[in-house]
Amino acid sequence: MSKSIRLSEDAYERLAAHKRDDETFLEVVLRLAGERSLLDIAGVLSDEESTVLRQVVEERRMRP
Structure with a gap:
């Protein structure tokens, strides 16, 4: 079974x-x-895991 849908040009x-x-x-x-x-x-993630993850992401963001 199938259904037909209409899309605008932009959506297509x-x-x-x-x-x-x-x-x-x-x-x-x-x-x-x-x-x-x-x-x-x-x-x-546990609270501890999310804290560690945030710290790692922040450290990576600070790298040149």
Whole structure:
């Protein structure tokens, strides 16, 4: 079973920009729709782990 959807030219161009050479548009939509949000991983780290991670990121940002 399949469904048809309408896209504006702009939406089509944006979708096409994400398309890989070996992908169909169906595969692009499924790949992009399957991406996880950062909210999906909220709470994964303990308070201690998140503190260490913040420190590491901050140190890396300060490097030239």
